[in-house]
Amino acid sequence: MWSPFRWPWGGISRPCGRRWPCRQARLWSPPMPRGWRGKSLHKTPHVPYHTPIMTPEACTLTLQSLPLFQGFPAEVMKELASKTTVSKHPKGHMLFQHGDTIKHLHIVTHGWVKVSRLTEEGDEAVLDVLTAPHPLQIMDAIAAPAWGATATVAEDAGFFSLPINLFKATLNEHPHLALGLLQTTAKMHQSLQRELEGRTLQKTDQRVGCFLLRLVPNPGDTHPATLTLPYDKTLLAARLGMQPETFSRALGNLKRELGITIQGHTLTIPNLKSLQAYTCSACSGTYPCIRSTQKA
Amino acid sequence: MWSPFRWPWGGISRPCGRRWPCRQARLWSPPMPRGWRGKSLHKTPHVPYHTPIMTPEACTLTLQSLPLFQGFPAEVMKELASKTTVSKHPKGHMLFQHGDTIKHLHIVTHGWVKVSRLTEEGDEAVLDVLTAPHPLQIMDAIAAPAWGATATVAEDAGFFSLPINLFKATLNEHPHLALGLLQTTAKMHQSLQRELEGRTLQKTDQRVGCFLLRLVPNPGDTHPATLTLPYDKTLLAARLGMQPETFSRALGNLKRELGITIQGHTLTIPNLKSLQAYTCSACSGTYPCIRSTQKA
Known part of the structure; x- marks a missing residue:
């Protein structure tokens, strides 16, 4: 001890x-x-x-509060918590790499994590940038023996790591839990479909606008809305599937057209309605939509 | 009767x-x-x-052979089959529309179905074009009360339609079946992630090349490979997220660079290896990959 x-x-x-x-x-x-x-x-x-230090009780409570484990009975959670590792890693740390054998299911508890894939030519496609309380590549963990992407810490982050065999054994022992998990994964899939739609139909300005709208703390605001960019602009551009210079140009256009102001990581949108009209016209959904950071 | x-x-x-x-x-x-x-x-x-005519026995057998119902016991399948409607619709028929209440889970038995979304401005994003034995928007059917996309018959198609309440009740009654379903949906999600990666990193020529490679009947062939385009070129361009003229240009480039020949809907690739080298260098996977038509 x-x-x-x-x-x-x-x-x-x-x-x-x-x-x-x-x-x-x-x-x-x-x-x-x-x-x-x-x-x-x-x-x-x-x-x-x-x-x-995280006492077993605190770990159980935190795990139970995660959307992924909604409906899991207390005794199951207690057992899962007893085997869970708590860790924290600095920016730049690679948690797992594309092709690595899956040993743990990782859940982000704080900070930001980049999930990406690297091609043979060395180009990187950022699939998502996730924060708490997101599981990382849960679909890989369920269906594959090896990770289908690389996870790198983008801003100092913390994790809960559950042995994957224990997680799968729990599901087999309590199959009704798979029903809840099915709901969670279905929402993730719907979110990915929205992403694909956006990349197909939205212009770069609209994609940046859409991302900003999802960060607005109170979507119903009629006053100017102030928000903070969650991570650096290079990663933000990659997350939106564009080059950093394209991102800067798009942000410049939004500043000129809609009067958006930027100071460091803080951004002010003077009129939410006009940004919505500009952005959401190229989308099949209605605002406020599910935020990219609230998938699971 | x-x-x-x-x-x-x-x-x-x-x-x-x-x-x-x-x-x-x-x-x-x-x-x-x-x-x-x-x-x-x-x-x-x-x-x-x-x-x-499809006798109840034939319907049970066909349903049982679908990947979606792998592991479902015979008596459950018999009950599902007794409530399943068999239908066939001509090209252009709209099976369901974005926002419609979900009443049935539809599974394509033959033909091709376009799954798309329409923006406020009237632009269409084709999310997928599916054939047998695919369920349509199964994630919506599991997690949402209304369809998140529109399904239109692209080439005369047939369907099995299960009442969604019966499908959900079956899952609740036999929760272990959700585990198999979780595997199926996980594979669909992984396939969608690959799609997102392709749209981010691959050039239009490479995206067309990638699609062609997935249609090749024997990926290991060293001789010229002959394949048939499954549906018309306008839909094919939309499926790949590009304009028809961009698609034609990309196909023209492939013809010039790699000697691919096209006669109507039949296409011949003289050297699979060089097409792979050209296409797969901008992808994180290795060829042969899972085909777009074999997701579930």
Whole structure:
């Protein structure tokens, strides 16, 4: 049994089993407060602690709150939680690669993860950029022995990882749970169909506009809406299936035509209705639609 | 109870209940042999017969052979078959429309069906063109009360239609069947992801080449491969998300670069390897891949 380690500036971690210093240990430490900055870390015990503590009860509760596990009985959740690994990875970390054998079902608990595929020529197609509470490539996990895409951390992210054999055994033991899962996966599929429609019919400006509309916190607003871009613009362009320069040009057009203003990652839309009229006319759906970040 | 009607030139139909003459009655008649051509139909009894006979046993067997129902026990299939409607529709018939309430789960038994969406501006995005033994928009049927797309017959097609309530009740009664269905839907999702990747990274020539490669009867062939285009070129262009003139240009490029020859709907690829090298370099998969017509 591990014993908790308290960082000198507050925060609790548990040992990772690797040699100190390790990069993750530094990442898992809570931010060092102002008073501590500049003080040598060598004055604090050199113990390799880096996974934040999550009690089995907390893990069960968090898992139960995920849409993926809606309807799963408490005792099943308890067993799943006891085998679940909690981890956190920095930006750039590759969680799994296209073709790797599937060992775990990963669920994003915070941060952003890029799901992409690489061609023989080295071009990358970003299939999706996901945040909590999304399972990663769940369809692969259900139907295939190997991953059909690569998952890379786009903004420091946390994961719940369930052994895939345990997940499949649970489904076989409690087949009625597959019905709920079928609903979840059906919604993902519908969302992917919407994506395909958008890439076929919408112009680049409209695709960018559509993405912005889905980020608006209150779609019913009549006042100017302010929103924050969730990740960097290069990734955003790739997520929308366009080159960074095309994305910048599209954003420029929206700024000129609809008076949208941008300051760093913060964006203000003065009139939601006119953006909707411009964007949603090239879509078969009606606004507000399901957000790209709320698929599952 | 209906009594079978034998067409004077062979073939059996059953009454439709509509007034003669109806278009379907003519469609459901087997082709009139040479000896009968020119003879007046008025010499034959004017009875409105047009649905071909399918005995409950034949219906059960056909349903059981579909990938969708793999693993369904015999007695369940018998009950499903007893409630299944068999129908056939001519090219252009709209089976259901985006937004219609879902009443049946339709499975294509022959012919081709276009699944598409129409935007407010009147543009059409073709999501897929399906043939036997595909269920139509099964994800909608599972998760939504209304269809998320429109299905139109592209080449005279036949359908099995199961009442959706019966299908859902069967799944609730035999939840282990949902596990098999989950596998089927997962494969469909993976196929849609491949489609999205192709639309993002492949050039139009490569997308056309990719489609042709999937139609090749024996992918391992070293001799020239001959194949038949399954439906007309305008629909084919829409299926690949491009304008008809872009499609013609792409096909022209392939003819010039790789020596592909076209006569009507028949196409000959002199060297499969060079077409693979040209097309598959912009794809993350390896050839031969799962065909677009073998998703479920």
